Amino acid sequence: MSTTTSDVGVQVLERVRGALADASLDAVIATSREALIYTAGAVPPSLRTVRQRLAASIVPVSGETEAIVVSVDAQLMRERMWADRVTDYVEFEKHPMEVTADALRRQGLDGGRIGVELTALSVEAHEVLLRALPNAELVAADEFLSGLRVVKTPAEIDAIRRIGRAAQEIAATACRSVDAGATERELGNAISEAFAAAGGDELTMLVVGAGERSSHPNAPPTNRTLERGDVVRLDVIGTSAGYHCDVARTAVVGDPSDEVTKVYELLESVHERALAAVKPGAQSADVYRIYREAMEEAKLPPYHFVGHGLGITLHEEPFVHAKTSVALEPGMVLCIEPLTMLEGRFGVQIEDELVVTDDGCELITRASGLLPIGS
Amino acid sequence: MSTTTSDVGVQVLERVRGALADASLDAVIATSREALIYTAGAVPPSLRTVRQRLAASIVPVSGETEAIVVSVDAQLMRERMWADRVTDYVEFEKHPMEVTADALRRQGLDGGRIGVELTALSVEAHEVLLRALPNAELVAADEFLSGLRVVKTPAEIDAIRRIGRAAQEIAATACRSVDAGATERELGNAISEAFAAAGGDELTMLVVGAGERSSHPNAPPTNRTLERGDVVRLDVIGTSAGYHCDVARTAVVGDPSDEVTKVYELLESVHERALAAVKPGAQSADVYRIYREAMEEAKLPPYHFVGHGLGITLHEEPFVHAKTSVALEPGMVLCIEPLTMLEGRFGVQIEDELVVTDDGCELITRASGLLPIGS
Numbered sequence: 001m002s003t004t005t006s007d008v009g010v011q012v013l014e015r016v017r018g019a020l021a022d023a024s025l026d027a028v029i030a031t032s033r034e035a036l037i038y039t040a041g042a043v044p045p046s047l048r049t050v051r052q053r054l055a056a057s058i059v060p061v062s063g064e065t066e067a068i069v070v071s072v073d074a075q076l077m078r079e080r081m082w083a084d085r086v087t088d089y090v091e092f093e094k095h096p097m098e099v100t101a102d103a104l105r106r107q108g109l110d111g112g113r114i115g116v117e118l119t120a121l122s123v124e125a126h127e128v129l130l131r132a133l134p135n136a137e138l139v140a141a142d143e144f145l146s147g148l149r150v151v152k153t154p155a156e157i158d159a160i161r162r163i164g165r166a167a168q169e170i171a172a173t174a175c176r177s178v179d180a181g182a183t184e185r186e187l188g189n190a191i192s193e194a195f196a197a198a199g200g201d202e203l204t205m206l207v208v209g210a211g212e213r214s215s216h217p218n219a220p221p222t223n224r225t226l227e228r229g230d231v232v233r234l235d236v237i238g239t240s241a242g243y244h245c246d247v248a249r250t251a252v253v254g255d256p257s258d259e260v261t262k263v264y265e266l267l268e269s270v271h272e273r274a275l276a277a278v279k280p281g282a283q284s285a286d287v288y289r290i291y292r293e294a295m296e297e298a299k300l301p302p303y304h305f306v307g308h309g310l311g312i313t314l315h316e317e318p319f320v321h322a323k324t325s326v327a328l329e330p331g332m333v334l335c336i337e338p339l340t341m342l343e344g345r346f347g348v349q350i351e352d353e354l355v356v357t358d359d360g361c362e363l364i365t366r367a368s369g370l371l372p373i374g375s
Numbered sequence: 376m377s378t379t380t381s382d383v384g385v386q387v388l389e390r391v392r393g394a395l396a397d398a399s400l401d402a403v404i405a406t407s408r409e410a411l412i413y414t415a416g417a418v419p420p421s422l423r424t425v426r427q428r429l430a431a432s433i434v435p436v437s438g439e440t441e442a443i444v445v446s447v448d449a450q451l452m453r454e455r456m457w458a459d460r461v462t463d464y465v466e467f468e469k470h471p472m473e474v475t476a477d478a479l480r481r482q483g484l485d486g487g488r489i490g491v492e493l494t495a496l497s498v499e500a501h502e503v504l505l506r507a508l509p510n511a512e513l514v515a516a517d518e519f520l521s522g523l524r525v526v527k528t529p530a531e532i533d534a535i536r537r538i539g540r541a542a543q544e545i546a547a548t549a550c551r552s553v554d555a556g557a558t559e560r561e562l563g564n565a566i567s568e569a570f571a572a573a574g575g576d577e578l579t580m581l582v583v584g585a586g587e588r589s590s591h592p593n594a595p596p597t598n599r600t601l602e603r604g605d606v607v608r609l610d611v612i613g614t615s616a617g618y619h620c621d622v623a624r625t626a627v628v629g630d631p632s633d634e635v636t637k638v639y640e641l642l643e644s645v646h647e648r649a650l651a652a653v654k655p656g657a658q659s660a661d662v663y664r665i666y667r668e669a670m671e672e673a674k675l676p677p678y679h680f681v682g683h684g685l686g687i688t689l690h691e692e693p694f695v696h697a698k699t700s701v702a703l704e705p706g707m708v709l710c711i712e713p714l715t716m717l718e719g720r721f722g723v724q725i726e727d728e729l730v731v732t733d734d735g736c737e738l739i740t741r742a743s744g745l746l747p748i749g750s
Contacts, residue, residue, distance in 0.1 A: 032426065045593050049580050049612065050690045051407065052494070072592045090679060092698045118498040119427070124517070126498045142499070189568055196560060205424050217447045218420045237424065304465060315425045323467045 008241075009041050009082035011153035013059065019148055020061040026112030027060040028141050029100060029129075032120035034312040035145045037242040040065070042080035044073035054096040054125060057083060058103055066103045068096055097125050101132030115141025150309060150317045151331040156243065157355055160310065160333050161364050163240035164353040166198040167247040168365040171234050175251045179374035180228050184208040187373075188221030191236060200240045204314065207235035207248070214250070215347035226373060228254040231346035234371075237314060244314050246335050248351030251371035263340060263348050264370055266298040270338045271350045271367070274306055278328060278336070278354060278361045284318040285325030291338060292322075300340045307336040310353060332356040333364075383616075384416050384457035386528035388434065394523055395436040401487030402435040403516050404475060404504075407495035409687040410520045412617040415440070417455035419448035429471040429500060432458060433478055441478045443471055472500050476507035490516025525684060525692045526706040531618065532730055535685065535708050536739050538615035539728040541573040542622040543740040546609050550626045554749035555603050559583040562748075563596030566611060575615045579689065582610035582623070589625070590722035601748060603629040606721040609746075612689060619689050621710050623726030626746035638715060638723050639745055641673040645713045646725045646742070649681060653703060653711070653729060653736045659693045660700030666713060667697075675715045682711040685728060707731040708739075 016039060020028060030039045031054060037043050040057035046069075047055055053070040067083035074088035089099045104110050110133050116126070118140045130138060152160065174190040188208045195203055209219030210226050214233035226232060235248040252260060274291040288306055295302040307320030310333050318326045318334065328334075337351035353364040391414060395403060405411050406429060411418045415432035421444075422430055428445040442458035449463035464474045479485050485508050491501070493515045505513065527535065549565040563583045570578055584594030585601050589608035601607060610623040627635060649666040663681055670677040682695030685708050693701045695709065703709075712726035728739040 034426075045580055045595075051409075051688070075591060076593055092694070092696065119500070121498055123493040123496055123498055123501045124515075125494070140499075185571060189571070192567065193564055196564070205420055216450060218451055220420075313426070319467070321467065 007155035008153065008159060011155050012038060013065070015148060015153065016059050017061055019144065020059070020115075023115070023144055024113060025061065025115045025139070025141070025144070027058055027104065027109050028115035028145065030057040030059070030117065030145065031055065031125070032117050034149070034316075035117060035120070036067075037312045038145070038149055040067045041082040042077060042242065044069045044077055046070050046073050053091060056096065056100040057081075058100065060107055060109055063107050068100050068103060070096070095128050097128040098132050101129060104133065104136070109136075111135040113137045113139060115139055115144055117142050117145065146317060149311055150326075151329055152311060152333050152355075153331075156311065157331070157333065159241050159243040160245070160353070161355075163198070163200060163238070163243060163245040164247060164364040166200070166240075167195070167236040167238070167245040170194040170198060171236050171247060171249045172371055175232070175234070175249075175371045175373050176375050178226065180226055180253050182226050183223050184210050184213070184221035184226065184232075185223055187226070187232070191234070195236070195238055198240075200238050201242075203236070203238040204244075205235070205237040207233060207237075209233045209347065210253075211346065212344050215341040215343050215345060217341070226253050229257060231256070231260055231348065232373060233347050233349055235349070235351065242312055244310055244312070245353070246310055246314055246351065247353065247365050248337055248339070248349040249367060249371050250348045250350065251373050253373040256370055260346065260348070260370070263300070263342075266300060267338050267340055267348050267350055268367075268369075270294040270298055270300070271336065271352070274336050274338065275352070275354070275361070275363070278334065278356060280328055280330050280356055280358060282328045283325045284320045284328060285322055287328075288320050288322055291320075295338070303339060306338055307334050309333060310335050328356050330356050330358050382530035383528065383534060386530050387413060388440065390523055390528065391434050392436055394519065395434070395490075398490070398519055399488060400436065400490045400514070400516070400519070402433055402479065402484050403490035403520065405432040405434070405492065405520065406430065406500070407492050409524070410492060410495070411442075412687045413520070413524055415442045416457040417452060417617065419444045419452055421445050421448050428466060431471065431475040432456075433475065435482055435484055438482050443475050443478060445471070470500075470503045472503040473507050476504060479508065479511070484511075486510040488512045488514060490514055490519055492517050492520065521692060524686055525701075526704055527686060527708050527730075528706075531686065532706065532708065534616050534618040535620070535728070536730075538573070538575060538613070538618060538620040539622060539739040541575070541615075542570070542611040542613070542620040545569040545573060546611050546622060546624045547746055550607070550609070550624075550746045550748050551750050553601065555601055555628050557601050558598050559585050559588070559596035559601065559607075560598055562601070562607070566609070570611070570613055573615075575613045576617075578611070578613040579619075580610070580612040582608060582612075584608045584722065585628075586721065587719050590716040590718050590720060592716070601628050604632060606631070606635055606723065607748060608722050608724055610724070610726065617687055619685055619687070620728070621685055621689060621726065622728065622740050623712055623714070623724040624742060624746050625723045625725065626748050628748040631745055635721065635723070635745075638675070638717075641675060642713050642715055642723050642725055643742075643744075645669040645673055645675070646711065646727070649711050649713065650727070650729070650736070650738070653709065653731060655703055655705050655731055655733065657703045658700045659695045659703060660697055662703075663695050663697055666695075670713070678714060681713055682709050684708060685710050703731045705731050705733050
């Protein structure tokens with residue numbers, strides 16, 4: 001267990017236990033990827049590759065924390081998880097939710113009020129758990145868990161800052177390392193290698209879209225060649241020690257056209273106005289409104305959202321849109337990402353990460369103009 | 376849409392529709408990754424990155440097929456999915472299961488008998504769907520869908536064969552491209568690049584474990600250096616056009632020790648005996664028993680399973696273990712993968728892919744001894 005992971009764990013567990021007491025819950029069973037990482041520090045690789053190999057992390061209001069993982073991942077999870085106990089099950093022998101119920105029973109919690117994730121637990125897994133715990137009261141804990149994650153602990157912010165800054169540097173360096181004639185995939189490979197070297201776990205979604213492909217929302221790198229004058233949109237989305245980075249940049253091969261320069265500068269001014277609106281006490285919907293007005297003044301079509309919380313998941317509260325609103329608080333981490341897509345022609349995006357502070361915000365990353373492709 | 380994808384789609388849809396009629400189902404709603412790929416040809420990238428962006432693919436027994444995806448992925452999915460119609464929803468405006476219910480209603484199926492995946496659908500999503508379709512009968516279709524996937528269509532076998540053979544070649548070439556002193560990560564990068572160049576979508580789990588790390592079940596590449604005499608275990612697990620490859624090889628840096636040679640040769644003989652047992656009509660549990668007896672004769676500890684079906688998912692029916700048994704049929708695709716782990720010292724694994732044929736099996740890949748590291 002790394003020191004940083006341990007710091008994250010200590011701070012998070014204290015927060016979860018306090019909230020359990022406040023919510024009159026005896027324990028919470030985390031089963032989603034994000035809640036497993038949040039409450040136990042890691043997620044078994046099998047959860048991604050073999051859907052039936054469910055995992056669970058039990059945090060009781062007091063007493064031992066326990067994680068349930070498939071046997072093939074047990075060794076790795078004993079190294080990476082901070083749960084007091086990691087219990088493994090052999091696939092096909094017993095349902096993971098029965099093993100989870102056994103763990104609760106051992107701690108005398110099988111008659112307790114237990115939070116579960118109804119948006120993550122399948123109907124089938126939930127039924128197995130209900131049958132195995134006939135005396136327990138299983139209640140929805142989805143918002144309980146996601147709500148806890150909105151304001152980050154200092155150790156979480158350190159983890160996000162580290163990989164966010166690395167992503168920003170990697171995007172710029174990778175653009176300089178290729179030239180006209182390279183493919184999107186070669187640029188993507190340069191990013192992937194640097195990301196792994198910087199301690200990244202995986203790029204969960206890498207966007208490298210050149211020319212007309214820069215206007216596709218989620219464009220993975222292809223064999224398309226970068227040509228002079230092409231706009232190249234990059235979005236470096238990945239994780240390190242469980243926490244996400246999400247940094248988008250717009251690059252250009254050679255000199256940008258007047259139109260590209262103009263659109264970029266307009267979007268840059270929109271970005272500045274949205275960033276200036278981020279401070280404690282501000283409503284997230286007001287940040288969106290300011291973005292929207294700035295887009296309208298710039299005569300750019302506003303998008304239905306301009307930002308989102310960032311942490312263990314890529315998109316989490318607070319969402320910066322018109323549909324919901326929360327008051328921003330110190331310790332929230334957000335991405336602000338104005339974009340404009342001229343369908344079939346080119347797309348421009350500027351995305352920075354920030355932390356809300358006591359008197360405004362600290363920019364984790366900071367775009368500085370169109371990135372040059374080639375040295 | 377590529378020609379191959381289209382071939383896969385035509386064959387699969389015909390099979391799904393026939394089975395719906397046989398099962399007296401009016402439609403099936405696929406929501407798991409694998410069932411989305413199987414019934415619609417692709418899965419929205421967002422499903423991995425943002426959990427609440429659910430997707431669905433509706434296949435009615437007759438009439439239009441329809442996929443429901445989040446707006447941000449709609450453009451890409453209209454290119455990649457073969458559903459007759461791709462309907463998108465804007466996040467936060469309407470629940471994706473309400474949009475799915477609307478689609479069923481448009482085709483007059485809202486009072487029908489509809490299959491859903493209870494192991495994939497969350498409790499919450501299922502409740503939304505139940506409320507939105509008060510007159511429908513929602514029944515578990517998990518085994519219906521996974522059962523259909525067990526015997527592959529010819530176009531599916533072509534897709535699996537192509538990426539499986541590429542993975543075998545990539546593992547051998549990557550081993551020759553590095554030498555003692557390189558890191559696991561460098562060897563891993565060589566595999567990643569070649570995999571992307573071969574048309575791979577993503578390496579869902581790449582194992583590169585050198586020395587004592589070769590005995591860890593799921594060892595991702597790290598900065599550990601490859602030293603003379605090290606055993607290096609590789610497992611190339613990834614997807615191309617939605618179908619998996621899963622090929623494990625054991626390599627060695629320089630000359631293997633007598634012990635490594637002996638263990639490898641013993642395991643090779645076990646592998647041959649297991650492969651020889653694979654033919655139509657054979658019980659999968661008998662293949663496991665033959666493997667187990669061969670391991671015992673070789674004085675190697677048998678593992679609780681020796682193989683699994685391979686297709687859109689990494690591990691699927693037929694599982695080759697003692698717990699369940701199915702009669703093998705032509706068109707089933709399996710991995711046979713004996714392994715032995717000398718904990719903390721070294722691990723050896725040989726994994727090949729095969730297709731059951733009318734009179735035995737066709738080996739898609741074929742291990743030929745310990746792979747050399749370096750040229």
